[in-house]
Amino acid sequence: MSSNSVKSKPLPPENIERLKRALNASDIFERNNLVPDGWQTQLLNLTENQYLICCSRQSGKTLTACAAAAQRASTRPGSLILVVAPSERLAKENIKRIAELMIQAGYGSELRIQVSELKFKNKSRIIGLSGARPDLLRGYSAIDMAILDEAAFCNDDLFSTLSPMLATNPNSKLVCLSTPSGPRGWFYRQWIANDNFVKIKVPASQISRIPDNFLEQERRTIGEAAYQREYCCSFDENNDLLIHPDVLDDTFIPMGTLYDQESSVFHSEHNIIGMDVSFDLGDEFSFFRRENPPLPKRAEIPKPPFSYSYIVGIDLAKSQDRSVICTIMTKEMNGKKTHIVCDLVILPKNQNYNKQAQAIADYMDKRHFKTWKTKLVIDASGVGAPVCDNVEENHSLKFDRAIITSGASKRWNKFSRNWLIQNLIKWLAKGNFYISTDVAGTENLKQEIGALRPDYRSDGTVIFVSPEHDDMVMALALGLAVLHKQNAIRSGVTDLLFSTFHRSKCGPL
Numbered sequence: 001m002s003s004n005s006v007k008s009k010p011l012p013p014e015n016i017e018r019l020k021r022a023l024n025a026s027d028i029f030e031r032n033n034l035v036p037d038g039w040q041t042q043l044l045n046l047t048e049n050q051y052l053i054c055c056s057r058q059s060g061k062t063l064t065a066c067a068a069a070a071q072r073a074s075t076r077p078g079s080l081i082l083v084v085a086p087s088e089r090l091a092k093e094n095i096k097r098i099a100e101l102m103i104q105a106g107y108g109s110e111l112r113i114q115v116s117e118l119k120f121k122n123k124s125r126i127i128g129l130s131g132a133r134p135d136l137l138r139g140y141s142a143i144d145m146a147i148l149d150e151a152a153f154c155n156d157d158l159f160s161t162l163s164p165m166l167a168t169n170p171n172s173k174l175v176c177l178s179t180p181s182g183p184r185g186w187f188y189r190q191w192i193a194n195d196n197f198v199k200i201k202v203p204a205s206q207i208s209r210i211p212d213n214f215l216e217q218e219r220r221t222i223g224e225a226a227y228q229r230e231y232c233c234s235f236d237e238n239n240d241l242l243i244h245p246d247v248l249d250d251t252f253i254p255m256g257t258l259y260d261q262e263s264s265v266f267h268s269e270h271n272i273i274g275m276d277v278s279f280d281l282g283d284e285f286s287f288f289r290r291e292n293p294p295l296p297k298r299a300e301i302p303k304p305p306f307s308y309s310y311i312v313g314i315d316l317a318k319s320q321d322r323s324v325i326c327t328i329m330t331k332e333m334n335g336k337k338t339h340i341v342c343d344l345v346i347l348p349k350n351q352n353y354n355k356q357a358q359a360i361a362d363y364m365d366k367r368h369f370k371t372w373k374t375k376l377v378i379d380a381s382g383v384g385a386p387v388c389d390n391v392e393e394n395h396s397l398k399f400d401r402a403i404i405t406s407g408a409s410k411r412w413n414k415f416s417r418n419w420l421i422q423n424l425i426k427w428l429a430k431g432n433f434y435i436s437t438d439v440a441g442t443e444n445l446k447q448e449i450g451a452l453r454p455d456y457r458s459d460g461t462v463i464f465v466s467p468e469h470d471d472m473v474m475a476l477a478l479g480l481a482v483l484h485k486q487n488a489i490r491s492g493v494t495d496l497l498f499s500t501f502h503r504s505k506c507g508p509l
Contacts, residue, residue: 028067031105037207039200040064044071046173052151052190052197053177054233056204061177065147066098068175069126072145074107077122079144084131084162086153091128092116094149098126134161141165145173152181152188159186180235188235204231243449247428252446255340255436310374313479314360315471316384323347323356325363326475328483339433339483344441344472353383357390364397377402377478402478420477421452421464427480445472 029036036044043051043064055061069081083098085091092115099113112119118126129137131148134157143165148154166172176197178187190197204210210231219227228234309330317323327343347359364376380388380401391397403414427433428449435442448470455465466473 028070028101028105032101034063036064037202039202039206042200043175044068046072048198049171049173050197051173051175052187052194052199053175053202054191054199055177055179055202056207056210056231056233057179058210059202059204059207060209061202062094062097062149063101065149065175065177066094066101069145069147070098070102070105070107072173073118073120073124073126074102074110074122076144077124079124080140080142081124081126081145081147082129082140082143082162082165083126083147083149084129084137084154084158085149086131088116088130088132090149091130095126095128131155131158134158137161142169143172144169145175148174148176148178150178151176152178152185154186156186180229180233182229183235191235201233203233243425243428243452245450248446248450251428251433252435252437252442255342255438309372310369311479311482312364312369312374312376313475313477313482314376314378315475315478316356316379316382316387317347317349317471322349322469322471323351323359324471324475325360326472326479328476328479336432339427341435341442341445341476342439344439344445344475346441346471353386353390354394356387357395360387360391361395361397375482376400377482379404379474379478381405400482402481404474415481417474418464420474420481423484424449424473424477424480427483433480441472445476448473 029040037060039053040060043053044067046068053061053064065083069083073079073081083091083094085094095114095116095118099111099118102108102111102118110121116128120126131137131154134155137158138161146162146166148158148162162174166174176187176190180188182188191199204215215227215231218231222230228236311328311330313326313328315324315326323346325343325345325347326341329340329342330337331340332338345363347356351359360378364374376397376399378384378388378391378399378401381404384401388399388401391399404420405414405416435445437443448466451466452470452473453465455463
């Protein structure tokens with residue numbers, strides 16, 4: 001050894017003992033009179049770099065993450081640890097939890113405690129951050145550990161913001177903990193498709209601290225869908241769906257499936273009325289092509305094999321949605337009226353009232369609308385009122401005005417959005433309503449219907465919400481409101497078990 005070398009000063013015995021205890025994060029549990037479960041011990045050891053923890057409520061996931069952060073900071077001098085949560089309130093609560101754990105374990109003298117940051121004597125830092133604004137998190141680099149609490153409820157952009165911060169530290173750890181939030185978002189995608197993470201699933205049935213009788217009471221209180229999500233780590237939302245996927249699959253079908261039943265009659269007779277039915281959609285509503293000879297005189301027209309009629313519902317754009325036209329065709333099949341969505345048109349955005357009125361008039365200027373009985377209903381609430389005035393005054397179209405409210409009104413031309421959705425549900429459950437998949441845009445309509453969810457107000461009443469656009473749904477719902485009036489479908493269903501909406505089970509409404 002060189003004569004210039006300096007021997008390191010031995011640590012005091014109390015520091016050696018403290019370091020030994022700090023190296024084992026389970027000691028933090030023990031000093032807080034807690035016994036870690038097996039999965040908690042696995043996480044506290046941090047043998048891998050990336051973890052996804054899908055946990056039941058009250059499983060101890062936040063406590064475990066806080067203990068892991070405390071252990072990491074105390075044993076790796078100069079480390080930077082970020083504890084991110086969906087809200088600032090929760091981020092501050094996590095910092096407070098870590099401080100309490102350290103103080104109870106006997107490490108309080110090692111800390112300098114601030115509202116959203118802990119500073120250690122070894123130069124390590126733990127910072128609590130809100131993930132609500134990912135763009136404000138930029139600037140941190142070479143972090144030693146990132147913990148994402150309730151990761152399924154964080155903004156997806158948060159993960160693309162955090163990932164580069166781990167790039168230059170090969171020993172960095174990423175721990176994401178959450179209860180599920182449905183089959184969506186970054187956490188769900190990583191859980192089902194990314195094998196680079198160590199995945200740990202902790203349902204309530206594996207947590208001895210949660211009594212079985214409490215779980216059974218929760219199942220009855222919050223319902224099966226919420227129970228599966230909150231306590232069984234289930235991403236499945238079928239129990240929360242307003243419309244079951246099986247019902248949508250039965251409703252959205254190709255037109256050929258219907259026409260095959262009477263194809264010989266239909267195709268041999270359609271030229272009598274001068275229309276060639278072919279679902280080749282174009283700008284001019286081209287599934288009724290004008291390629292046949294001119295219509296004979298009215299007196300010479302024989303009775304067509306089916307009695308056609310059309311209902312056109314128009315939902316006019318508000319601030320974010322689009323103006324949509326939805327046409328429902330009715331025809332007789334095997335002595336039974338069948339209703340088919342045969343066209344969807346999205347009007348260009350940012351049109352003034354005059355242009356929207358002109359687009360509606362142009363759309364209605366079709367021979368089949370003039371030949372067969374047609375009912376036009378337009379949303380006259382909000383910005384729809386001046387458009388309706390323009391259509392009426394400048395284009396002389398006859399139509400019904402529909403006022404959509406948030407209340408409980410069910411009177412014709414003034415009814416609630418809830419009632420419109422309820423009526424739509426009833427028609428989907430019937431066996432004589434279909435939506436043609438040959439029509440452009442029906443895939444978007446199917447997504448909009450599938451996105452509808454029941455929600456519950458504080459007074460216990462049910463409202464129907466959509467996380468995205470609902471313009472196509474509302475245009476269709478307006479048309480179905482006319483069918484309700486014409487066909488005298490009974491109304492007022494509010495307590496249906498929407499998850500069991502299947503044709504074979506419900507029967508006629």
